[in-house]
Amino acid sequence: MRCLFLYNPISGKGKIAKKIGYIRRKLEEHFDEVNITQTTSGEDLELRAAQGAEEYDVILFSGGDGTFNNVLQGVGERDVKLGYIPSGTVNDVAHSLGIPCNIKRALKLVFEGHTQKVDCLRVNGNRYAMYVAAAGAFTSATYTTPQSKKKKFGRVAYAVQGLKKNMNFEVFPLHLKCGGKSLETHGVLVLVINGRRVAGFPVNKKASMRDGKLEVAVIKQVQKPNAFQRFKKYFSLAALMVFGVRVKRKDIEFMSGEELTIRTNRDLVWDFDGEEGVCGDVHIEVLRDRVNLFTPKNKKI
Numbered sequence: 001m002r003c004l005f006l007y008n009p010i011s012g013k014g015k016i017a018k019k020i021g022y023i024r025r026k027l028e029e030h031f032d033e034v035n036i037t038q039t040t041s042g043e044d045l046e047l048r049a050a051q052g053a054e055e056y057d058v059i060l061f062s063g064g065d066g067t068f069n070n071v072l073q074g075v076g077e078r079d080v081k082l083g084y085i086p087s088g089t090v091n092d093v094a095h096s097l098g099i100p101c102n103i104k105r106a107l108k109l110v111f112e113g114h115t116q117k118v119d120c121l122r123v124n125g126n127r128y129a130m131y132v133a134a135a136g137a138f139t140s141a142t143y144t145t146p147q148s149k150k151k152k153f154g155r156v157a158y159a160v161q162g163l164k165k166n167m168n169f170e171v172f173p174l175h176l177k178c179g180g181k182s183l184e185t186h187g188v189l190v191l192v193i194n195g196r197r198v199a200g201f202p203v204n205k206k207a208s209m210r211d212g213k214l215e216v217a218v219i220k221q222v223q224k225p226n227a228f229q230r231f232k233k234y235f236s237l238a239a240l241m242v243f244g245v246r247v248k249r250k251d252i253e254f255m256s257g258e259e260l261t262i263r264t265n266r267d268l269v270w271d272f273d274g275e276e277g278v279c280g281d282v283h284i285e286v287l288r289d290r291v292n293l294f295t296p297k298n299k300k301i
Contacts, residue, residue: 002056002057005060005061006060007085016063023036026111049061049073053075060085064091065093065131068273069129072273072291077290081293082293086100087101092132095196096196097118097295098301109295116293119210119288120290121192130194132193132195133270133272134190134192139270170188172186172187172268174218175263176255183218187219188221189237193216196209210301213256213258214259215256218255219240232251259285261281
């Protein structure tokens, strides 16, 4: 069996780069052929994942949630086994799937050989997200925070960057259709969730990544809010992050279904798993059982 291992040398605190010798030895004990490749950028990672999906039986990769997204963009809908060694700042995907954030234990999981096919999201027919597509308040922090700050301060760096860039909570129009329900409003945040965690918080902790459904949370806002109305949204955001998608607040709307259409400002930027995505209107659908992934045998995901 042929194995390609891709890794981001600066993800998290660079711990994977220090363990490459150990990883190579372990992989060569279990696979007939091993190719270990250090990637130089998200685009490079996508390209190598796309090539690897045509040439290898297994693609293993290490990095954070953004790295997972890059691999997913590259692999697309090709049928190849994926193995994930989490080494990022937050690792929401790993926590949702029960994948250990420890190199030895994550490798052991791969060597045990248990795979499950899990859902992912497809956006506008040609882009993908593993666990979240988001727009609005604080979402740009994940891809605008300097790597040096993430390495030094971890999740705190995201919070600081979010406060610097989005203190006012920009308001944007929304027209949503999901699960037979429509909503027309203005908002400051939209989360389209496939996983259980977002930004390290158990926002959707009772969800499954194998149920063929997505969950949507919208923090609503009036079109032209005054200072007090703007300030109230900080409490709504905190409530959503801490208490999750079942929190009861009049300004938080929830929807669920197999697909979702959103019309909005054409310059509104979407975040896919912590990476900068498309702008404007989106059509998001669940691709059921699309990602063939090494997972814990007895973990309900």
